[in-house]
Amino acid sequence: MRPTTEADLAEAIAAATAPLLVRGGGTRTIGQAVGDVLETGGLTGVALYEPGALTLVVRAGTPVAEVERVLAADRQRLAFEVPDLRGLLGREGVSTIGGVVAANASGPRRVQVGAARDALLGVRFVDGSGTVIKNGGRVMKNVTGYDLVKLLAGSRGTLGVLTEVSFKVQALPEAEATLVIGGLGDEAGLAALRRALGSPFDISGAARHSGQSLIRVEGMAGSVAYRLDRLRALVGGDVKVAEAAVSAALWRDVRDVALFHDKPGEVWRIVTLSTAAAEIAGRLAGEALWDCGGGLIWLRLDHGRGAEVAAAVAGRGHATRVRGDGGPVFPPEAPEVALLAAGLRAKFDPRGILNAGLMG
Amino acid sequence: MDMPEPDLGVIARKARIVARMRAALPVDAVIDAPEELRVYECDALTAYRCPPLAAVLPRTTAEVSAVLRIACEEGVPVVPRGSGTSLAGGAMPTADSVILGVARMNAVLETDYDNRFIRVQSGRTNLSVSGAVEAEGFFYAPDPSSQLACAIAGNIAMNSGGAHCLKYGVTTNNLLGVTLVKMDGTVLTLGGPWGEPAGLDLLGVVCGSEGQLGVVTEAWLRILPKPEGARPVLVGFDSNEVAGACVSDIIKAGILPVAIEFMDRPCIRATEAFAKAGYPDCEALLIIEVEGSEAEIAEQLTRIRQIALAHDPVEFREAADEDQAKRIWLGRKSAFGAMGQLGDYMCLDGTIPVSSLPHVLKRIGEMSVQFGLDVGNVFHAGDGNMHPLILFDANKPGDLEKCEAFGAEILKLCVEVGGCLTGEHGVGIEKRDLMSVQFDAADMEAQMRVKDVFDPKWLLNPAKVFPLGVSETRRAG
Missing domain, CATH: 3.30.465.10 (Uridine Diphospho-n-acetylenolpyruvylglucosamine Reductase; domain 3)
Structure with missing residues (x-):
């Protein structure tokens, strides 16, 4: 239909x-x-x-x-x-x-x-x-x-x-630019993102993958230049600047998780605290793309590791399996929350016909 | 203002209900002496008053849960109360209800600057949340004008906004998670410090539900690094249309001021007489505030000046220093007090599409003549949230009713042009009976279903938000 x-x-x-x-x-x-x-x-x-x-x-x-x-x-x-x-x-x-x-x-x-x-x-x-x-x-x-x-x-x-x-x-902003920071391990690279996000420089993107941390600023041209300077001093590491279309391409790749295109395995989307993000990814030993300052991890793993993922994230956020077969896709909810969600579904869709069973 | 007939059975059982609550809570947490209950007979909508059956002031989530469980078992309506600053009657009790005040729950439970959140008990005041993180250079963004007094619990219940939400959003955009107690006493967590919900966004619907779905006892709030600086400019215009066009051009140009405030001539004159801020005597006045470093502020103000000058303002005034900045804000911040000097007033908060501003102000002017009541307009122009202040005389028989009728016409106009009844104050009892102007039966039914799930007996703040006739069968059940 x-x-x-x-x-x-x-x-x-x-x-x-x-x-x-x-x-x-x-x-x-x-x-x-x-x-x-x-x-x-x-x-x-x-x-x-x-x-x-x-x-x-x-x-x-x-x-x-x-x-x-x-x-x-x-x-x-x-x-x-x-x-x-x-x-x-x-x-x-x-x-x-x-x-x-x-x-x-x-x-x-x-x-x-x-x-x-x-x-x-x-x-x-x-x-x-x-x-x-x-x-x-x-x-x-x-x-x-x-x-x-x-x-x-x-x-x-x-x-x-x-x-x-x-x-x-x-x-649309007049200008955008990205600091590309190399030479830092994952723990230090995510800490650099947190320092930037805790600064007054209005960060519009904070991600890390392939050994590089990315920090984006957008706005009026003079302001972008000013904030890049200040951030460069703040984050340390081996820093390069990507501007305009080059910067935009970097963020398109983060947005679309391009890192995992054409690579096999399960992909998990883990929502957590930035300070837990390096440890979670390290423990699961997968390939990671961190977004949102580390509060979001896209993690590529071999198939069938759902239980390990759940255990690694427990109490520190939640994980959704966006790619791969077998096991639950959505994270479990606390029973009293699941009860409310089920109650709402029963009210809005009393016959249970809309994407039935999709979310629980 | 109609309220449901109190349940005489509940009132007759007052002694038993109070005794059960006393047994479950510390001795000083339950108030039932009539003279002590006067405090709770109204909120900031002072035109309507009714003392509650009792008031309880718990200190912990467990105590809140105990109170609600008893009330649920006894079939007693409960009216949650933050600091009682609601302008819409959101915390107004009925004679058969228990006020559940969270004022004693004001602790900071956790601050985490790395992950940029704070967890507080919900009775903490809005401004003191920012106060708790200020030393580290952070702040909590939503800033309702009652922020000195209003509680986070009430902010969440009403999804409060403020002058700076053009850039930072309102409460729902800055709320990461809550501990919620349902009417049956169940305690649950929605969201968390990581922000994004795992399943349905139940936190999103709890925020703004006017205390009808549960009592929020703790909240994780996003904190933001403070900007390096901020500066306002003042621009005066000969006509509302031109001022509106200027706002639109600034927004279209991609400049994002943190605030764009608008005042019309009656309001400018009243505030000048009261606060003597040195405002030009003109038809419309904008206060535009931008943030950043000195150089960033200068860059934005240069652009704003170009745009404003193209609209031929009668005045464009930049603040050269902190003192001048304060003077620019002085009149705006005194506006409500200034109008209060002229008489009693009713403050509305309908929102309209920014493009409808000139039309709506013209119509309000015409209605003002028709009703014979003066009105001044203060306005969050960037987001279309109006604050018409209608002056009346509370001691003159019939004046309040006339004022309410005028207010209702203004709100109907807001809906007619594509806006809504309330932008940040909430529906409460004040706009309850106008809900059917904005929503048809199916729309309200869908909302009431949510309450059915959270509070099947309809005991939590039951006589609010929905027209009494619409919610009647549910409340009776």
């Missing part, structure tokens, strides 16, 4: 008699749900774009590339840097903006501006009984009623099928 209007989508869900596998472009789906495929790719188009108010309202099936093109024409962008995971996951297809929201997919700028959920101002969605629901809106400050916007972001289609999303967008 590939409805082209919200009303048709609602009707399709209301009329469904079997589980539905909800899909945007299928480029970043993880975990296993079964059912008749319900695609949102037919719901396309920009509903409203006001560059002067930094506001974009777009239908959920609109390709991310189209959203980015529209914004770039006015020198704006989605601040949270949408990852393209096709290379990592071996997928083809067209990523949709609704899929991005459903996965709360966010890139390296998360350390500065937050995730997709932080830029999301409003949603329209259809719940499991076929009812159209709206929440939030198109303005930046809005505390009217409960924030279902956040609840829907990252809910992976299990509470409802998104039909329209609104964002706070960001102006």
Whole structure:
């Protein structure tokens, strides 16, 4: 099924008699749900774009590339840097903006501006009984009623099928540059990222892989130059500067986890504390890409090491298996939290037909 | 303002309920003497008052859990209270309810500068969170104007904003995790110091739920390194339209000031008379603040000056030093007090798309004539969060009702142009009955389902947020 209007989508869900596998472009789906495929790719188009108010309202099936093109024409962008995971996951297809929201997919700028959920101002969605629901809106400050916007972001289609999303967008900066720091081990290299993030120099990316630590600053040209100078003195090590397009390419690779493209094995996405990040990766002895100052580890391991990963991370964050077969994909939740999540799913999808069993 | 009829059965069982709570808590934690309960009869929405059945002031999460378990068993509504600064009546009790105040829970539990978070008990005041990390060069970003008094618990309940959220976001963007006690006494952790949730973003829906889903007793908050410096400029304009266009151009140019504040002529005149900040007598005034090093501030201000001058302002005033910076902020910070000198006032906080600013201000001006009540506008212009202050005379029969009717019309207008009823104060009881202007039945039903899951008996702050008629069957059950 590939409805082209919200009303048709609602009707399709209301009329469904079997589980539905909800899909945007299928480029970043993880975990296993079964059912008749319900695609949102037919719901396309920009509903409203006001560059002067930094506001974009777009239908959920609109390709991310189209959203980015529209914004770039006015020198704006989605601040949270949408990852393209096709290379990592071996997928083809067209990523949709609704899929991005459903996965709360966010890139390296998360350390500065937050995730997709932080830029999301409003949603329209259809719940499991076929009812159209709206929440939030198109303005930046809005505390009217409960924030279902956040609840829907990252809910992976299990509470409802998104039909329209609104964002706070960001102006493109005049300049960007990256400090590339070599000559440091992982522990010291991550400590350098933490020093930068604890400075007043407004870091918009802090990552490490392949023996190099990367620190990005963006903004007005004079300000970028000033902050690079100050940061260079702060972090030590063997420092080079990458500017403009060269810098952008470095961060595209971090964002898309390019390091692991065409390499075998499981890939885990571990959310933890920066101060635990070197130890966790070291203990598991995999290949690591650290993002968000070390608070996010992309770890490539041989297959079948899920139990070891869980043990290494226990009490210090959580781990999701984004690639590889066998064992659970999503981390377990505490029983009292799982109970609430199950309760919400039962309320929003009483027949249990939307991506059933995907998240637990 | 309608409130549900109190449950006389609960009131009749007051002695037993109080005794059970006394048995479970330290002796000084339960208050039931009528004269001592007067403190809790209202929050900062002072027009409506009702003493609660009792008030409890626990010191630990375990004590909060014990209180809620007893209340749940006894079928007693519980109204959580931070510092009682809600402008929307979020902490206003009913005669059959117990106030659960977190004021005694104000400790800092952990600070971690490497991972940039602080964990506090939720009764700690907003400003004292920043105070706890200031010496290390950090701060907690959300800065509601009540920050000296307001508690983190209330900030989380209302998803509070502030003047600087254009750059730093509101509470939900700076909240990493909480310890939450459900109405049945269950204690759970949502999120954690690493920020990102593992499953559904339950923390995201708890933040801003106005104390209806659970009582937050502890919170992990993101702390940020303080900027090297900050400086405001003041720009005066002949018309609201031009001021609005200037805001829009600054945003489009990719400059991200930490604050863009707007005042209209009635508000400028009132504050000048009161605070004598030396503001120009003009139609609209912007205060724009930027941050960074000296050179970075200069770079941004040069650009802002170029943009502003293209709009032919009546005045463009840069602060040459700290004293001048203070004077620029003086009037804005005195605005509420200045309006208060003119009479009683009601403060609204609807949000509108920035592009609708001139239209909305014009309509408010017309309505002001129609209702015969003066209004001044202070405004977080960068994010469209308005603060119309409607003046009335509380001692004049019918004036409060007229003021509320005027306020309701303004909020309806906000929704009509694509905005919302409340940007940072919350719905509480004040805007409860306007919810159906913004949401249809299915939208509200979806929100109430969340409460059904967290608090199936609807005992926690039950008569808030949703129109009484809409929540009636749930509250009765």
